[in-house]
Amino acid sequence: MSKKVKKRKVKKTGQSKISNILAKYISKISLLAVIIAGVSFYLVFKTFPMFPPMWATYLLIGLLVVILLVGFVCLWPKIHYTGKILTMVLNFLICICLGIGCWYLPHIRAQIEKAFAEVPIEGEAEINFYVLKNDYTPPTEDGDLAENISEDNEETTEKVYNIADYKEATFIIQESTDVENQEYAMLVLKREMMVDEVKTFVVSSIFDAVDALKEGKGDVMVLNVSYLPMIEDITGYEDFSNSIDKAYTVFKKLQISTLAESVDVTTKPFNIMIVGNDSFGSKVNTTGRTDVNMVASVNPITKQITFITIPRDAYVPNTCLYKNDDKLTHVGIYGIKCTEETIENYLGIQINYYVVINFSSLIKMVDALGGIDINNPYKFSSNRLKTWKGTFQKGEIHLNGKQALVYCRERYNVTGGDFGRAAHQTIVIKAMIEKMTQPAIITRVDTLLESLSGTFKTNISMEEIYALAQMQLDDMAVWNIVNYSLTGSTGQDVCASMGTTRKFSVVYVNKKQLAFVKRVIKSVQNGEIITQEKLPS
Numbered sequence: 001m002s003k004k005v006k007k008r009k010v011k012k013t014g015q016s017k018i019s020n021i022l023a024k025y026i027s028k029i030s031l032l033a034v035i036i037a038g039v040s041f042y043l044v045f046k047t048f049p050m051f052p053p054m055w056a057t058y059l060l061i062g063l064l065v066v067i068l069l070v071g072f073v074c075l076w077p078k079i080h081y082t083g084k085i086l087t088m089v090l091n092f093l094i095c096i097c098l099g100i101g102c103w104y105l106p107h108i109r110a111q112i113e114k115a116f117a118e119v120p121i122e123g124e125a126e127i128n129f130y131v132l133k134n135d136y137t138p139p140t141e142d143g144d145l146a147e148n149i150s151e152d153n154e155e156t157t158e159k160v161y162n163i164a165d166y167k168e169a170t171f172i173i174q175e176s177t178d179v180e181n182q183e184y185a186m187l188v189l190k191r192e193m194m195v196d197e198v199k200t201f202v203v204s205s206i207f208d209a210v211d212a213l214k215e216g217k218g219d220v221m222v223l224n225v226s227y228l229p230m231i232e233d234i235t236g237y238e239d240f241s242n243s244i245d246k247a248y249t250v251f252k253k254l255q256i257s258t259l260a261e262s263v264d265v266t267t268k269p270f271n272i273m274i275v276g277n278d279s280f281g282s283k284v285n286t287t288g289r290t291d292v293n294m295v296a297s298v299n300p301i302t303k304q305i306t307f308i309t310i311p312r313d314a315y316v317p318n319t320c321l322y323k324n325d326d327k328l329t330h331v332g333i334y335g336i337k338c339t340e341e342t343i344e345n346y347l348g349i350q351i352n353y354y355v356v357i358n359f360s361s362l363i364k365m366v367d368a369l370g371g372i373d374i375n376n377p378y379k380f381s382s383n384r385l386k387t388w389k390g391t392f393q394k395g396e397i398h399l400n401g402k403q404a405l406v407y408c409r410e411r412y413n414v415t416g417g418d419f420g421r422a423a424h425q426t427i428v429i430k431a432m433i434e435k436m437t438q439p440a441i442i443t444r445v446d447t448l449l450e451s452l453s454g455t456f457k458t459n460i461s462m463e464e465i466y467a468l469a470q471m472q473l474d475d476m477a478v479w480n481i482v483n484y485s486l487t488g489s490t491g492q493d494v495c496a497s498m499g500t501t502r503k504f505s506v507v508y509v510n511k512k513q514l515a516f517v518k519r520v521i522k523s524v525q526n527g528e529i530i531t532q533e534k535l536p537s
Contacts, residue, residue: 027074027084030091034070037098038063044105049466050112052474066094104446111449116462123286123335126225127185129163129171129248132213161247163192170199172218174209176499178333182222185250192248205500206231210240220247226288226333229278230498233505254287254335263352265464266471269299269525270352272460273340274429275332277358284358284457290332290339292357292408292425295347297524300471304524307429307483308347308517309422314486315493315506316346324496327506333497348518353460359387361455362408363401365432368448369441371400372431374407382410404428418507419487426483437472437479482532484520486513512536 042063046056073087171189173182190198201218203209206227213221221244231237263270276292277285293310310316310328318326320338323345331342340351357365366372374397381391387409388402399407407424414420435441441448488510492503513535523530 027088030088031071031074033095034091035067037095038067041098041101044102048105048109050469052470108445108449112465113462115449116460116465123254125181125252125254125287127181127250127252128223128225128246130221130223130244131219131247133243133245159245161245163189163248166220166247167193167195169219170201172201172203172209172212172221174203174205174499176205177497178224181224181252184252185222188250189248206498207500207502210237224333229289230330262464266300266467271349272296272298273343273351273354275339275356277356280359284356284361284455286336286356286457288332289329291329293328294429295343297521299524299527302527302529303477303479304530305479305481306520306524306530307426308521309426309485311418311422311486311507311509313418313505313507314509316342318342318496319345321496325493326496327504330495330497347521349521354458356457357455359405362405364455366399366404367401368444369432369435370444371398372404372428372435373398374427374431378415380413382406382413384412385409419485423485426485430481430483433481439476482530484517484535486510486517
């Protein structure tokens with residue numbers, strides 16, 4: 001009986017030796033795998049331009065400590081079977097984490113490059129040929145039709161037109177504005193129809209063209225699509241877009257002239273122009289009416305930022321029309337360069353960079369940030385816009401993307417009307433900047449970058465974005481942000497872009513306020529510490 005027991009013990013001891021030998025060699029292999037994964041991750045991390053150089057040093061020290069600890073367990077002969085098994089499991093988990101890091105960082109870099117690598121060199125003008133709908137009936141209910149802008153998810157059914165059927169039609173063109181684009185569209189039209197000439201009815205202004213179409217003096221009206229919302233701003237024309245169909249469209253490429261020279265964004269002050277187009281959709285155009293007009297003056301050394309919001313209807317010299325006075329929002333139809341030059345001239349500054357977004361862009365960015373928190377100065381409701389309807393309570397509130405857009409767009413139920421809307425825009429932009437500069441944003445960077453792709457256009461280069469991110473991650477500084485929304489008096493005046501003596505609603509900006517914000521921008525550029533003050537009345 002005792003002999004059998006002894007044999008079993010011998011057999012068990014032999015199996016234990018084999019297990020210990022396997023554990024010994026497999027643990028060494030797992031240690032080698034950790035070393036290879038660690039070196040690979042370090043090399044990827046070190047070459048990632050967003051991270052400060054010291055971070056790579058800290059990472060290297062951390063990896064060496066981990067490798068020494070697991071190496072001690074794997075190589076020390078007195079560590080038994082159970083200890084080596086646990087170490088192998090730990091090594092396996094470490095390798096998985098480092099492997100994910102080796103994939104994730106290039107993934108993030110690819111998203112950054114996708115969002116910022118392509119600096120737009122051209123815009124696009126859309127010139128349409130409009131015909132009256134045969135079955136159109138005017139609306140019977142009152143409402144702010146111009147505010148109910150169509151969104152991407154709305155289904156529309158459009159009649160299909162063949163422009164060749166209009167060879168004998170009369171085309172309405174106007175001779176005072178946008179002449180170059182009209183002439184280009186007519187050349188393309190003739191080529192498409194394979195004719196040398198078409199009948200035209202020439203009028204003096206855009207509104208004369210609209211009236212001529214309604215009165216049947218012509219069959220087809222030629223119009224740059226950027227003018228359509230401007231027409232609908234006028235009483236009596238609010239529902240014009242619902243009375244017409246597009247029979248044909250011509251796109252004309254527009255070159256974007258180089259703006260001011262770039263600067264070292266980590267050591268030199270710079271100015272960014274932020275404009276928002278009044279449209280929805282995944283396509284962001286650098287040509288079109290601007291609903292938001294803002295300048296951010298930034299000093300990276302003193303960590304000072306001032307946001308200046310200019311009313312969309314501010315009456316300013318249009319630099320593309322011989323500095324004749326015009327609505328600022330209208331200047332955008334001549335392209336981003338024209339808006340940049342006009343604001344430069346108006347504020348007496350040099351603009352280095354621009355960012356163009358639209359309504360859809362704002363929704364996506366705010367949602368990618370996980371929403372934003374603002375301090376709403378007063379309670380108000382919004383029930384006119386399709387995007388979201390509800391009430392904004394006074395005090396600290398959280399906004400998602402759609403709520404943030406409505407907060408920026410509502411003007412009828414807010415204090416000061418358009419001026420109140422402009423103030424709300426600066427509140428939202430400030431909240432977004434503050435959240436983007438928080439250390440916690442690193443956990444949402446993937447979602448944020450994914451949302452940014454295709455939602456904006458800018459001439460800020462990828463290298464400059466990396467430099468700014470590296471600077472922020474290096475010092476984790478808290479920025480001092482002040483914001484001012486210019487106000488003034490409203491009135492009626494002639495606008496150069498409309499080519500008519502008809503008067504439009506405009507804003508005459510308060511001259512004292514304009515002089516004040518010019519001084520604030522200069523202070524930021526000169527490295528002075530600024531504080532939030534009250535605008536002069």
